[in-house]
Amino acid sequence: MIKDLLLVGAGSCLGGMARYLVAQFVKSSDFPWATMTANIAGCLLIGMLWAGLQRLSAPVQLNLFLVTGFCGGFTTFSTFSKESLALLQSGCYQSFCLYAAGSVLLGISAVFVGFFIMK
Numbered sequence: 001m002i003k004d005l006l007l008v009g010a011g012s013c014l015g016g017m018a019r020y021l022v023a024q025f026v027k028s029s030d031f032p033w034a035t036m037t038a039n040i041a042g043c044l045l046i047g048m049l050w051a052g053l054q055r056l057s058a059p060v061q062l063n064l065f066l067v068t069g070f071c072g073g074f075t076t077f078s079t080f081s082k083e084s085l086a087l088l089q090s091g092c093y094q095s096f097c098l099y100a101a102g103s104v105l106l107g108i109s110a111v112f113v114g115f116f117i118m119k
Contacts, residue, residue, distance in 0.1 A: 004064050011069015015042075019074045031095055032083040035076060036103055042075035043107040047114025055118065 022041070023034040049067050052058075080103055087096035 004061065007061055007065040008069040008072075011065040011071075012073035015070040015073025015075075018070075019076065030092075032080075032087075032099060035079050035083055036099065036106075039075045039080060039103055040106050040110050042071050043110035044114040045074070046071045047111035047116075048118045049114075050111075051115045051118035 019038045022038045026034040026037050028034065046067055049063075049071065053063050053067070080099075084096060084100050087093075087099060
């Protein structure tokens with residue numbers, strides 16, 4: 001249990017650091033491109049890892065580190081939700097709709113694409 005918890009924590013740490021780097025390279029003041037980019041890239045990666053780790057019959061610890069840890073730390077539903085609310089509060093309804101619908105549709109599509117790339 002402790003070993004698994006440490007694996008998830010280490011992966012989350014690296015994923016959070018990677019998300020921070022994405023935010024440094026994808027800057028935008030009027031639309032949350034950095035979070036959207038990280039979330040969609042993370043969805044693609046989680047689809048690829050899901051299929052790839054299944055195909056390789058990888059140990060559960062690798063799944064904990066990469067999928068639960070790294071991808072969980074890299075993607076962020078809470079920041080997506082906060083930014084969505086901020087768009088609504090500032091009256092940017094069109095941006096809110098684009099961000100919310102685009103994030104969900106592109107995210108789910110990216111998981112499918114990633115899964116089928118690696119299947």
